[in-house]
Amino acid sequence: MKLEQVMIVARKELRELATNKGALLSVLVFGGLFTITSLGSITASAGSGGSSIEWSMIYLSMFIGVFSGFTLCGTVFFREKQSGVIETLLCSPLDLRAIWLGKVVGVAIPSYLLGLLSAGIMAMLSYAALGIAAAPSLLVPFHLFIVAPAFIASAIGLVGYVQLAMGMRENRMVSMGVFILLVFGLSLSSGVVQEDSTLMGQVVVSLLVGAMVLLALSFALSKRLDKEKIITSIPD
Amino acid sequence: MKEIEIQDLCKSFEGREVLSHVSFTVEKGEVFGYLGPNGAGKTTTMRVLLGLLRPTSGKALVRGSDLAVDDAARGSVGVLMENDGLYDKLTAWQNLDYYGRLYGVRERSERTSQLLSAFGLADRRHEKVFNLSKGMRRKLGIARAIIHDPEILLLDEPTSGLDPEAQRMVRDVLKDLSRRERMTVLLSSHNLDEVERVCSKVAVIKQGRLRAFDTVENLRVGRGGHALTLVLTKEQDATMVAELLRHDPSVTGTSVDGARVIIDHDNESTSGILASVVRAGVGIEEALKASRSLEDVYMDLVREQGTGA
Incomplete structure (x- = not known):
């Protein structure tokens, strides 16, 4: 698998997503609404101060990133298969895993950036509203620049694999199932931190371990991608 | 290769x-x-x-x-x-x-x-x-x-x-x-x-x-390269012409459609076929000679039953 091939596909996905107003708008509207909701709950629990903002940054970057990834996967993987364009791509000299990885990178970059942007906006507004001047702990940049991109990319890899490999009906059910499981995991970790904010570090490390496991799983599954499976599951 | x-x-x-x-x-x-x-x-x-x-x-x-x-x-x-x-x-x-x-x-x-x-x-x-x-x-x-x-x-x-x-x-x-x-x-x-x-x-x-x-x-050519279409003056003669030509070795097939008889044959035999029909006293309104198109051959092939190539 050549990196150059991966990047050709990734660049094309980025270019196509940039022109997809519908998908971008839905992601931005949802991201904006969720950011405002988080902002409201932080200012309501003003007593917990900085740690509440820190956790919100961690949670929001992941949640918005995963949600955006799931939405954009629909355009990049699902619709390309549904339209049959994928057949032509599979006839090119590209390795099947290079196609998959290129698409994952193409979706992961905007999804991660949207997650990061939401967390940044929410944090700035919260710090300003609560009048806190202290910088966030090192845990936040560690999460934002290492854990979040790994987690978002692994989630997109899994959803992308499902959308390429499965038939259209199973596709909707399984990819929705994967998304719900990821969101459930995030909500569970959020519940733990809200109970005891000193556990935030352990939760972030757990998320990193989870991201690594999911990344390994995505790569292992991508080796099992099969052209015949993809072609025979394209709808007539 | x-x-x-x-x-x-x-x-x-x-x-x-x-x-x-x-x-x-x-x-x-x-x-x-x-x-x-x-x-x-x-x-x-x-x-x-x-x-x-x-x-x-x-x-x-x-x-x-x-x-x-x-x-x-x-x-x-x-x-x-x-x-x-x-x-x-x-x-x-x-x-x-x-x-x-x-x-x-x-x-x-x-x-x-x-x-x-x-x-x-x-x-x-x-x-x-x-x-x-x-x-x-x-x-x-x-x-x-x-x-x-x-x-x-x-x-x-x-x-x-x-x-x-x-x-x-x-x-x-x-x-x-x-x-x-x-x-x-x-x-x-x-x-x-x-x-x-x-x-x-x-x-x-x-x-x-x-x-x-x-x-x-x-x-x-291999599947009846040429077709001669005869439009007869009397429709009732068409079956008789088809029967008459069935015994002609140069004719590979005939079909009747009203007063029209379509005769598949080899390229050299057109004049002989016309002569036999005229000798039998059948009036011919029109005679049209044409090569079979790929479409004719294709239609024959896809309509055929059986499995041979």
Whole structure:
């Protein structure tokens, strides 16, 4: 698998997503609404101060990133298969895993950036509203620049694999199932931190371990991608 | 080494046989027609050849390579399937540029401009594909398929959705590619007139089995190359004429349609047939001699029962 091939596909996905107003708008509207909701709950629990903002940054970057990834996967993987364009791509000299990885990178970059942007906006507004001047702990940049991109990319890899490999009906059910499981995991970790904010570090490390496991799983599954499976599951 | 070699190819899906012992070869520079009704197995054959489906048994090779495992060999093949393979949200230019990159085309910009001009799309190059008409998309699909100047071109119904002028342009492009660049073309089509004009050799498939594989001329001659149509003055004479000619060794078949008798025969015997009919005292209103078209041969082949090739 050549990196150059991966990047050709990734660049094309980025270019196509940039022109997809519908998908971008839905992601931005949802991201904006969720950011405002988080902002409201932080200012309501003003007593917990900085740690509440820190956790919100961690949670929001992941949640918005995963949600955006799931939405954009629909355009990049699902619709390309549904339209049959994928057949032509599979006839090119590209390795099947290079196609998959290129698409994952193409979706992961905007999804991660949207997650990061939401967390940044929410944090700035919260710090300003609560009048806190202290910088966030090192845990936040560690999460934002290492854990979040790994987690978002692994989630997109899994959803992308499902959308390429499965038939259209199973596709909707399984990819929705994967998304719900990821969101459930995030909500569970959020519940733990809200109970005891000193556990935030352990939760972030757990998320990193989870991201690594999911990344390994995505790569292992991508080796099992099969052209015949993809072609025979394209709808007539 | 053959450019395309299909050898005893079988393909089944969940026990249902879609291709059964299909064999044919395509030589370099040949424009080869692959014909058959819907569901006959044409697209499945092309997909196996492209490495998208695994054969149940047999071989499908392109220049001696199995495209399922040889990534580099796929770079020498251009493909236009039923789907144009274009991205709706990208412009005509961006689509060609993307595929140019995928196939490692040098001087992509020049090649893209050249193809857009050749297909009459130069003034639409910054138009998004979803704004183009079906015919324009098809033309852009063909340009996409040859962006990397492939050695072999596989086309599935390339002229569907095109107006007659554009169909003619595509035919000319294919002839030109075959003649000048010695490009090998496998053309799957329902348009028999198009196949007859462009292809030197054809294979006909029905229900997954090959029914014929030969040059267009051999197929036409071999299956009653010439037809004589007689329009009789009296309709009741038609059956008698058909009966009379049944014993003529130069006649390979007759059919009656009202006062019209259609006689398949070899090329030399027309005057003898006319003489026998006149001698029998039958009045002839009109006599029309014509070669059988590929369409006639194709219709015979797909209507025939049985499994022989």
